[in-house]
Amino acid sequence: MQSRFQGCQEGIPGHFTTGPVNGLAGAIGNTPLIYLKGLSERTGCQILGKAEFQNPGGSVKDRAALGLISDAEEKGLLKPGGTVVEGTAGNTGIGLAHVCRSKGYNCVIFMPNTQSQEKIDLLRMLGAEVYPVPAVAYDDPKNYNHQARDYAKALDNAIWTNQFDNVANANIHYATTGPEIWEQTDGKVDGFICATGTGGTLAGVGRYLKEKSNGRTQIWLADPPGSVLHSYISSGGKLIERTGSSVTEGIGQGRITDNLGTFIKNVDSSLHIADEKSISMVYEMLDTEGLYIGASSALNVVAAYEMAQKLGPGKTIVTAICDGAYRYQSRLFSKKWLQLKGLENAIPENLKKQFHPLKLNPRTNEIYLQLPPPHENIIITPPRKNDTDAIVEAMNDPRVYKTLLSPPFPYLREHAEAWLASSIQACDTAYDKLKQAAAKDVDDRSPVVHVDGCPVSFLREVRKDGSDAYLGSIGIFRSFRFQFLRDEERERSLSSRNVELPAGHPEIIWEIADHLVSSHHGRGIVTAVVRTLINDWAVPRMNAHVIYASAFTGNIASVRVFLKNGFEEFDQVEDCLTIAENRFVLTTPSSLDKQMHPLKVNLCTNEVHLRLPAPHENIVITPPRMTDADALIQIMNDPRVYKMLLDEPFPFLPTHAEAWLTVEKQRSDAVLDEFRRSAGQNKRNNLGGAGDSQTPPLRYVGDCPVSILREVQKDGSDTFIGHIGVYRCGRFEFLRDEEQEDEFASQNEEFPVGSPKIIWEIGDFLSSSYHGGGIMTAAIRMIIHDWAVPRMNAHTIYGSTYSGNAASVKVFLKNGFKEFDFVDNCVEIRKSKGGGKAGVHFLVWRRPQ
Incomplete structure (x- = not known):
């Protein structure tokens, strides 16, 4: 079937708003519909995904957050300077934190204490106050939702948004998401299907499409394992049965919420989607469509595909791509986690190599790290003997080494050649084991020390003819000297002990360093490299707990790269070098409590201080x-x-x-x-x-x-x-x-x-x-x-x-x-x-x- 979406000019979304919008709230919504080519061609239908990950907060929950707050404002329940309280374990909290900060409200989030520290830290970074509380059932008075309600009641000028049972949630989708889908499909939508957590998206979109189509549009519900909704709908509301559990986050329900309750009698059918299918679709979407989506979004895509199969060719099926995989990548792309959940076999065989960033080039017998899309042509390789010219060029870069040395610049070709010979010799000691690990695609946990003694450190761009060009260098290495401590006795003590500590020991501190030739700045290469090295290498392979980095103050690009990748600036030193240096630290999930610690040491004055968070960091x-x-x-x-x-x-x-x-x-x-x-x-x-x-x-x-x-x-x-x-x-x-x-x-x-x-x-x-x-x-x-x-x-x-x-x-x-x-x-x-x-x-x- 020839789709009208196949004729769209590449890069132009099917629907967009022209001109500027009014702040963050104005940027919420008006997301494009993405034509999913592979699935559409297999079914003879038009399968379209609503790209809700393009909202400012990265998920469909931005709409709910805006709707809940706007409703409270219109009703006079929330006045300037007020407080918004919610119990949430997912994206709603992130959406509320964004909207509250943009509107000047305080945001308080209660969540189960089973949630990742990464999510807690993100909410706090956005300005929310977060209270992790024991994870107990909904009927327990200490459930996080009830605690949020009680907390809001105790405050003046505060609201509990109550996302599950406040129908303002469904109403915002009736007012925005539904009309957008209708307009983007020219009113030719035969089916809409998605999973539900609060029920707001399904109820709001479903009600609008049912009204506009005079009941012609079919509305189906997709349900993960462990949820009662498929059982409820398929039995005509007579049976509620909860079995199993799911790895998907933010969807599925053990009760009929008020948002869903207003519409559930109009739901035409439901599908049960197994986790194996959802995980498989995560990888398929990345491989065939270039879409990096989370498990709940993947479940929706699977459901849309199955709905298209059941309704037959020629139909237009729409679903919601709720969010991206960025908040779940440490799980969805972790071999160990998927093995623990019994889901490793859900990955298509041709895609399993995505687990392991370490590759072996059979032609050159060289180990390298390959970056994920869109930088898959960038690799990190061992140093080579013919890299001398590139090293000399880097050493002469006024933003790098040359600035640290007195003129005339003393670095000569023989220095570069000596450094290369030393590095290559050091690499060979660990090389054989790494080759074996790369060839067998095993989860090798042996420490790979980048730069000094490491076989992986040089950035190269692979050309179409298979040759490559030197772009720069990057590395993660064990810190044997800690300049930032300014404590020589402690440095010596740690240096002597650190050699004996096993990889992954909490006291091992790692450091990251990078250099990129200026002609390749602005392409996002170093950002992607740092992210890959941390999330796909340093944490899962070396079990790194703390990673430090430093960049010179004039190097704004490097400063931004570190901040983008979750590093926190903890010091700026002006008296240890001829130029000022910013210093950053990243703590991984196993020790993120350190990152949130406000106590600092001013290295210039040796004075303990507390630094306020942004925007008052001065x-x-x-x-x-x-x-x-x-x-x-x-x-x-x-x-x-x-x-x-x-x-x-x-x-x-x-x-x-x-x-x-x-x-x-x-x-x-x-x-x-x-x-x-x-x-x-x-x-x-x-x-x-x-x-x-x-x-x-x-x-x-x-x-x-x-x-x-x-x-x-x-x-x-x-x-x-x-x-x-x-x-x-x-x-x-x-x-x-x-x-x-x-x-x-x-x-x-x-x-x-x-x-x-x-x-x-x-x-x-x-x-x-x-x-x-x-x-x-x-x-x-x-x-x-x-x-x-x-x-x-x-x-x-x-x-x-x-x-x-x-x-x-x-x-x-x-x-x-x-x-x-x-x-x-x-x-x-x-x-x-x-x-x-x-x-x-x-x-x-x-x-x-």
Whole structure:
């Protein structure tokens, strides 16, 4: 059958919006329909996939997120600065985080604690607060959905989006996805089929297509193992049976949600799709269509293919390609994981080589790594003797080696030849085993040390005639020296021990380095190479836990490559080389808790600090310094803070500030050395955490080395802008019971960190010139959710602020605090206009159970 889609000009989607769109929300939807050529030709039908992976957040759930939030806005349930709460284990959370950040809302996600750390970190990177909770059944009150509901109820100006039973989910698909499909097919759509999780896509699209076609369009449901929906529909609603389980994520259901319940009686039929078929289609779509799709999308494509077979030739069948495989590649393309699930045989024989990036060229007997599409013509090979000219050229590149050496540039051809001879000799020691592994396509876990002693390090582009051209070099190697630690004794200790550690040992630190000739910049080659080396080699083959990288500040391209691949910048050094150097670290899923740790060591000042996340990454929280005296005096004279609490004339003099600083510095030094050592070694980086017997709790303000807010300037200097702290309450003004206060104060010192009886208090002040930038909101959020809760296991945190300080009240409310008391007779505060009394707001934050 000749399809009208076969005549489409390549690269032009079947449907698109011209002109600019209004922000992220405007970019959601209007996704193209992709004609699936191979399956269509096999069935004689037009099988079309709605490319929902092209939404800004990468999945169909962006539509639901926008619909749920827009509905709440229209109903007046969500006002500016509000909080959006949801229980989700999948893409809905990512969609909500994107939309919330673009609209200025707070986003809180509850999810089962069985989810990958990678997903948790992504949500936090997008600005969401994430609470992993025990994975229990839906009918258990502690199910993550119910906890999300209860959390939202406890907040002001907050909503629980309730994606499963809020029909705004289905309505957004009725308003957007359905009309797009109808228009893109000119109203000639015979069938629509997809799997359901919440039921929103099927119900919304199905209702629209049924109405527009006067019931002609068939709507079918696809169901994975372990779901009750196929059983329910095929039995006419009389039987609900749940058997087995599935590796697909985000689809399948054990109940009839309200979204699906509004439409399920109009579903014409259903198909049960086995996991083996879904996994096979993941690989087939990549091989035949170049589409890198996830398992749920692959299930939909299988279902569309089977629907086309059942309805017969000449029909137009549409399904949803929900998302890409990027969030699942560590599973779907892992031989070990598929073997564990009994699904390895689902991969077509001709595609099984995709598991193993290590190849053997039978013509040259050379081992190489091949990149995945669209860079399959790029390979990484061992050094060769004829690479001398390329190495000399790289060494003369002013952005690379030449900048590190004094003129005149001393590198000569004989140096390059000597380096090559040494490297080739080192390669030969590991070569035979790797050849055998590549030839047999086995999951060889022997460490392959890139660059120094490694047979795989040079980037080459393979031409059509089979020859190749040198593009640059790249490598992952075991770090024997750790410049970033600046601790020679520790370096020597690790160097001597590291040689004896087996591959995959958590204490082994790896480093990645790269160079690409300038004529090939901008093609995404290094991005793909770094991703391949990490995800397909360093992690599964060498079981790498921590990978470091560095790039010179002038090399913006390399900086972007590392950030794109999940690295986090942790330092910039300007005094160890003649040019500044950015340093990055990537922690793999087995130790991603380190990546989320906000405690850093400034290598130039040897000072421990907390760095706020983007977009406030230029704000740090540091220990008090003796140079802070003037800034402290200024704060103490601020009529909104200390001065109004003291009798005039104001008694605070520079000597008072200096005395206070001296005491604070003395208290800080008692724990600072240990924190410096732990953070610098990056040994566990769980500083101050409950159960960490090696490290005492880090206490803010009273005896804490981290309390002063500073803005870091481009030249590396910083400016005092305020202070913030969380500290154990010794006195509880808000209790207004001196006897009880004394009792708590005496007991509190004996409680272990994390005891529910410990009550913490937060205090803050920000210079007026920095108000309105969201700095304090971000600082409080980070201190609570990235520090006080996970590190000190805090259960209850109090805050207080004077009634004239409306900004602070808003900050606390934005961060989940709830006002529980207002006292107007305990302190007399002179207002700027006239006399009178004003009060103190007392607020409390309680950790979700």
